[in-house]
Amino acid sequence: MIIFDPLRDFFHRRQATKLTEQASAVQLVIERSESLRGNFVFPGPDITVAIQRDGQHVGRVNYGVSPLNDRVYISDFHISPAHRRRGIGLAALWRLWCQYLVPLTPMHEVGTSTEFWAKVRKRFAGAGAKLTHDIRTSDQDAEQQRWLHLVPEPEHERLIRELEASPEWPSIKAELKMRENNKGR
Known part of the structure; x- marks a missing residue:
């Protein structure tokens, strides 16, 4: 001491x-x-x-x-x-x-x-x-x-993150892109 x-x-x-x-x-x-x-x-x-x-x-x-x-x-x-x-x-x-x-x-x-x-x-x-x-x-x-x-993730952001991590995401993304392109015509 x-x-x-x-x-x-x-x-x-x-x-x-x-x-x-x-x-x-x-x-x-x-x-x-x-x-x-x-x-x-x-x-x-x-x-x-x-x-x-x-x-x-x-x-x-x-x-x-x-x-x-x-x-x-x-x-x-x-x-x-x-x-x-x-x-x-x-x-x-x-x-x-x-x-x-x-x-x-x-x-x-x-x-x-x-x-x-x-x-x-x-x-x-x-x-x-x-x-x-x-x-x-x-x-x-x-x-x-x-x-x-410690910041909780909002429910909608969690759902988006989980969707983007799923094996189905590439096909969903391609379909969304196709719909977007069709709207522009």
């Missing part, structure tokens, strides 16, 4: 307790939760939650849970301008992390929010939690490949 491990663990627990106390004033209220084919995390759920403080709507988070349950992808994060710079965004993200206990990943960081995300990364790291760097649109396909094996 490394001598600094107990010291690091002490400070992680201390920072986590501090973040949990700050987050106690914030509630996440689910507005929508659905799993739609074509969405980034399909077959995982896409969720929209309202951020509330003292019963007042102060922001919103749209996120998706990886089908592997190993990451939460934050696609949209917004705190109302009147409520910014009060720790509400950090508290909402901490609540989200506490709910899933997996790394949070912003889908794209815009220039105006890089300072916020850097601060959140630093505070989360101090508590032993992880906020990964954002993934760009170009990286999304590679990310989806990790759970592609």
Whole structure:
């Protein structure tokens, strides 16, 4: 055991307790939760939650849970301008992390929010939690490949695939081509 491990663990627990106390004033209220084919995390759920403080709507988070349950992808994060710079965004993200206990990943960081995300990364790291760097649109396909094996095949695509693999397929294909050619005359 490394001598600094107990010291690091002490400070992680201390920072986590501090973040949990700050987050106690914030509630996440689910507005929508659905799993739609074509969405980034399909077959995982896409969720929209309202951020509330003292019963007042102060922001919103749209996120998706990886089908592997190993990451939460934050696609949209917004705190109302009147409520910014009060720790509400950090508290909402901490609540989200506490709910899933997996790394949070912003889908794209815009220039105006890089300072916020850097601060959140630093505070989360101090508590032993992880906020990964954002993934760009170009990286999304590679990310989806990790759970592609979990995406159910639609019934009609399965039937077409089975038909094309059958021994009768060459004759069916030839007949379809002949019908198509006859329509063009």
